[in-house]
Amino acid sequence: MTPARSDDADATEFDALRPKLQRVAYRMLGSVADAEDILQEAFIRWMKADRGAVLEPEAFLRRVVTRLCLDQMKSARAQRETYIGPWLPEPVVEAEVEEDVTLPLMLALERLSPRERAAFLLHDVFGLGFEEVAKTVQRDPAACRQLAARARTHVREARPRYQVDKQRGIALAEAFFAASRxxxxxxxxxxxxxxxxxxADGGGKRAAALAPILGFDAVMKVQERLAALFREKGSTLLRAGFINGLPGFVTREADGELQTTALEIEDGKIVAIYVVRNPDKLRHLH
Known part of the structure; x- marks a missing residue:
């Protein structure tokens, strides 16, 4: 006979696992809002689940979340095809760096099929065995090994080649803010x-370049124009920190909206600047 259930106890158990489940959902989808929606649906399914059939709550919920993400990614891919300008993941701002999945790696993951992405994240990032990955993505272990191997080939170049000292990274971000403004x-x-x-990701909602700006001279010309705007209209530093694993900062711009800037650094130099301006992607930062 199945023990009597307590909704409060079930909710408490889910809440204890929420941070881990959030990490899976966000890294699958690249969207804080979509990850929260996935967790809400997972919670509903958790509360309805037959406890007698749930041997390992964490494994059960991870499978539920991953499968919901796989379904979500089908519609997300169609939306990305019509997205205005470069697409960047919603920024997650942290006081400490998380090195497992940085912003460049998340962009590389966008080029994978949903199941390749799931197999890579579950095995290479979250450390699950292929038997568990197979149960989650509903493929046999050999197929999951192939999925992860293909994914690994695609994302190898996105792995950080230089470990940036945390304090040095934040200092460089603050110096970049000061010089650019x-x-x-x-x-x-x-x-x-x-x-x-x-x-720069404006999503058609705020002014942003519709294509990447590449090369030292082109970037310096853009920065000169922006600096004139910053001096005239202002740009306020709200905090420096790590944005999707990269040093960066959050600002309030002249239009009153937030903006995040993340810096990819190699061998002491900034090799990429990722700017999120789309207000839809910044709501959670308010």
């Missing part, structure tokens, strides 16, 4: 790599 082009140029690129 004051218009100190000499100081700014000294921080940038020759193959620097800017990727």
């Amino acid at each position: 004051s218009g100190d082009m000499q100081a700014l140029g000294a921080m940038l790599a020759d193959d620097i690129g800017i990727y």
Whole structure:
């Protein structure tokens, strides 16, 4: 006979697992809002589940969340095809760096099929065995090994080649903010790599370049124009921290909206600047 259930106890058990489940959902989808929706649906299914059939709550819920994400990714792919300008994941701002899945790696994951992405994340990032991965994505273990191997090949170049010291990373982000807002082009140029690129996500909701801006000279021209706007209209630093594993900062711009800037650093130079301006992707930061 199945023991009597307590809704409060079930909810408490779910809440204890929520941070782990959130990590899975966000890394699958690249959207904080969509991850929250997935967790809400998972909670409903958890409360309705037959406890006698649930031997390992964490494994059960991880499977539920992953499968819901796989379904969500089908519609998300169609939406990305019509997205205006570069697409960047919703920024997660942390005081400490999380190195398992950085922003460049999340962008690389976007090129994978949903099941490749799931197999790679569950095995390579979250450390699950292929037997458990197979149960989750509903493929046999050999197929899951192949999925993860293909994914690994695609994302290998996105793995960080240089470990940036945390304090050095934050110091560079703060120096970049100061130079870019004051218009100190000499100081700014000294921080940038020759193959620097800017990727700005406005989503058609706020002004942003519709294509990546690549190369030192092109980036410096853009920064000069932006510096003039910053000096005239202002840009307020709210906090520095790690944005999707990269050093960066959150600002309030002249239009009153938030903005995040994340810096990819290699060998002491900034090689990529990722700017999220789409207000839909910044709501959770308020």
